[in-house]
Amino acid sequence: MKKLSMDELNRLSTDEFVNSVKMPVTVVLDNLRSLNNIGSVFRTADAFRVESIHLCGITAQPPHRDIQKTALGATGSVKWEYFPETVLSVKQLKKEGYQIIVVEQTDEGSSLVDFVPVPDHRIAVIFGNEVQGVGQEIIDLADECIEIPQMGTKHSLNVSVSAGIVLWSLFRNMEWETLRL
Secondary structure (H helix, E strand, O other): OOOOOHHHHOOOOHHHHHOOOOEEEEEEEEOOOOHHHHHHHHHHHHHOOEEEEEEEOOOOOOOOHHHHHHHOOHHHOOOEEEEOOHHHHHHHHHHOOOEEEEEOOOOOOEEHHHOOOOOOOOEEEEEEEOOOEOOHHHHOOOOEEEEOOOOOOOOOOOHHHHHHHHHHHHHHHOOHHHHHO
């Protein structure tokens, strides 16, 4: 076994990425504070060919040095849009036919393990502020809330870690591995 070189990884160029087929998922960031978390979500969205990211409220926007530090160029490949309020993003996505999924611990939520995406539906997955989570006004607009199962003493994961877990699960369950060709 040997580690692959960058050439052997056969990665897409930014132009090839921009023009490629995307997983029908939009990530919505609801008032994220950490620039490193924002950059990390961009990088993860690039890895799974997410169609776009909505940056909402106090969530910072590229270009910013601290976002770039963790995004490693993904702000140039992943389409993004800014909304001054998260509710404006969610209402637009609902109008466009997206299934609105909030990642949050709620009284009627379901486990990510049990979540099955509706075939041929576009999904908007919403991640919340590092301290407050997703706002109740946004939860009220959701079609479903999902929670990542946790077995330890803490009751939350870092938002960028949560995004990685959820996007991997969607990628796997939506059978988008074929995009790798």
